[in-house]
Amino acid sequence: MINNKKVLAVIPARGGSKGVLRKNIRNLFRKPLLAWTIEAGKQSKYIDRLIVSSEDSEIIEVAKTFGADVPFIRPKHLAQDQTPGIDPVIHALKELPDYDYVVLLQPTSPLRLVEDIDGCIEQLLNTGAPACVSVTEPEKxxxxxxxxxxxxxxxxxxxxxxxxxxxxxxxxxxALNGAVYVARSEWLYETKSFLTEETVAFIMPKSRSYDIDTEEDFLLCEWMITKQ
Structure with missing residues (x-):
């Protein structure tokens, strides 16, 4: 909770990934990819409720095993390849309307830490902006x-x-790194996007900004974890 305002965190995890099959529940260094994001989100001092949005029964069971709340099954038409990324977040806010802020945590960013999540939320509050997203310096x-x-x-x-x-x-x-998105719920309803001219940035180091999309990304993240 922030200043008596309630915070909802949404982890969207559909079953039909293309680049790496079933990647959300594939093991990354001894535990499912999804679990890394659940565990980081549960450590936040601001998030009141952490949910997983999925249409896939196996993903839902994994999410519950690692302590995430799954209050609904996402409609299949919101879990297609062409489904805009904002749609599952808006759907979650409609299902759970009593939250003042919403945090989007994509499960493909396993190296983000709770300090990144809370830092992004604090950046939004400190600047008075309606939205804040995590970024990193690109390699090129x-x-x-x-x-x-x-x-x-x-x-x-x-x-x-x-x-x-x-x-x-x-x-x-x-560049956007896809790790953390935060916004005021009412504002997000209106804009249907975390990214507008009002959005501010929270800078993350490259070492915590990897986004898993390929087999090579999996190997790289496993190496990053083992060398820590």
């Missing part, structure tokens, strides 16, 4: 990226008078 700067035109001609993604030779001469840029 967009100032060194190009689009290819006809004939293979290179066009800079970002126009600049001259291309910087050294990375330290480039402007600092940040």
């Amino acid at each position: 700067s967009p100032y060194w990226m190009y689009m290819l035109q006809e004939g293979g001609l290179m066009q800079p993604l970002i126009s600049q008078k001259e291309v910087a030779v050294r990375r330290q001469d480039l402007p600092s840029v940040y």
Whole structure:
């Protein structure tokens, strides 16, 4: 709870992943991928209720085993490949309307810590913004990226008078890492997005910003865990 305001955390975990089959319940260093997010969320000093939204019976059982609340079964039409990521969050708020803030925790970010979750919430409160999302510095700067035109001609993604030779001469840029999204519930109902011109950022280190989408991501995250 924050200033007598209730906080709901939603972990969306559908069964039909494409890049890595059944990845949400596949073991990552001795426990299901989903469990890493459940355990981090349960440590938060602000979250009043942590739920998992899923249409998959096996995922639901795993979620309950690791202490998550599963108050409803997500409709299958909200668990398709083309389903916008915001839809399960809006659905959860409609099912559980008595929460002032909502936190989205994607299960594909197993290395985030509770300090990242609570830090993102605190950033929203301290700035007075309606939403806050976690970001990290990308490995490759967009100032060194190009689009290819006809004939293979290179066009800079970002126009600049001259291309910087050294990375330290480039402007600092940040990319979404998918780990934590926080917003005021009523505001999110209206915008249907965590990302608007009013959204503020919470910066996370690269070491905790890995998002699992491929087999290589699984191997990398396991290595990151074992070396800690």
